[in-house]
Amino acid sequence: MLLADEPTSSLDDENSELLVRMLCRINREEKVTVILTTTDLYEKLPTTNDYVLKNGEIQNEVRVEWNR
Numbered sequence: 001m002l003l004a005d006e007p008t009s010s011l012d013d014e015n016s017e018l019l020v021r022m023l024c025r026i027n028r029e030e031k032v033t034v035i036l037t038t039t040d041l042y043e044k045l046p047t048t049n050d051y052v053l054k055n056g057e058i059q060n061e062v063r064v065e066w067n068r
Helices: 013-030
Strands: 002-005 034-037
Touching: 002 013, 013 034
Parallel strands: 002 034
Antiparallel strands: none
C-alpha cells in the first residue's frame, strides 16, 4: 500500500502529470494499492473509487465524473 498525502500540491502541471502517471503504473504493474489525499474535490486523478472524509467519517463512495 502506498499512501500519498496531496502528492501534487507543490508541483507544476507537467510534474503533477508525471507523478500521477508513475503512481498509476505502480498500481497497475506492481499491484500496489495507492491511496491519495487531496483537498481539491475536483482535482483530476485517475481513480477507480472516490471517497469523501467529512467530520472525521468516511462518507459513501462518491462517483465524480472526470474526463479521463
